[in-house]
Amino acid sequence: EAQVTQNPRYLITVTGKKLTVTCSQNMNHEYMSWYRQDPGLGLRQIYYSMNVEVTDKGDVPEGYKVSRKEKRNFPLILESPSPNQTSLYFCASSPTGLLSYEQYFGPGTRLTVT
Amino acid sequence: KNEVEQSPQNLTAQEGEFITINCSYSVGISALHWLQQHPGGGIVSLFMLSSGKKKHGRLIATINIQEKHSSLHITASHPRDSAVYICAVPGRGATNKLIFGTGTLLAVQP
Numbered sequence: 001e002a003q004v005t006q007n008p009r010y011l012i013t014v015t016g017k018k019l020t021v022t023c024s025q026n027m028n029h030e031y032m033s034w035y036r037q038d039p040g041l042g043l044r045q046i047y048y049s050m051n052v053e054v055t056d057k058g059d060v061p062e063g064y065k066v067s068r069k070e071k072r073n074f075p076l077i078l079e080s081p082s083p084n085q086t087s088l089y090f091c092a093s094s095p096t097g098l099l100s101y102e103q104y105f106g107p108g109t110r111l112t113v114t
Numbered sequence: 115k116n117e118v119e120q121s122p123q124n125l126t127a128q129e130g131e132f133i134t135i136n137c138s139y140s141v142g143i144s145a146l147h148w149l150q151q152h153p154g155g156g157i158v159s160l161f162m163l164s165s166g167k168k169k170h171g172r173l174i175a176t177i178n179i180q181e182k183h184s185s186l187h188i189t190a191s192h193p194r195d196s197a198v199y200i201c202a203v204p205g206r207g208a209t210n211k212l213i214f215g216t217g218t219l220l221a222v223q224p
Contacts, residue, residue, distance in 0.1 A: 058211055092157075
């Protein structure tokens with residue numbers, strides 16, 4: 001089944017404790033992206049990747065890192081999480097980018113930083 | 115002023131009604147996305163369109179590039195259509211960055 005998976009789905013952590021949210025797709029998509037969703041602010045893009053080793057900042061990249069060493073995986077790294085990073089996070093992928101294709105979204109990761 | 119604005123913010127309809135959700139944007143674009151998010155959080159991409167009209171089942175999306183406006187129509191609405199509908203466009207000068215509208219919360223009552 002074609003899908004985007006994220007792990008973990010729920011995470012409660014403490015300020016400053018490094019964490020990684022994994023994202024994987026099995027559709028051989030070139031484009032992958034991370035978004036966060038907050039009440040009143042809606043969805044905002046954190047980082048995106050056009051292909052292996054090609055990443056770029058979205059609108060809210062501060063406090064996050066990403067890597068794209070393999071085509072299927074695009075982990076989101078929070079080196080020193082803070083409470084303002086408490087949010088619902090979505091990973092998404094698309095065959096070749098946003099001008100030609102729709103995106104496939106993962107199920108979301110609800111992160112709470114205390 | 116937000117670069118992507120949706121109206122209405124909230125919409126309540128009776129089952130069977132024809133529904134229209136609007137999206138206006140200020141950036142020049144070559145594609146616009148419509149997304150659906152059901153209670154519980156999962157997001158589904160409904161349409162990506164760059165001109166004219168697309169139809170999928172009871173859903174129809176139209177776009178007018180000159181007027182910088184898109185509409186999402188739902189015919190014969192059903193309670194299972196209750197969700198948040200979000201439009202998104204590529205950012206100014208950055209075609210693979212997305213800017214999102216704040217969404218339209220639709221409730222279809224039986």
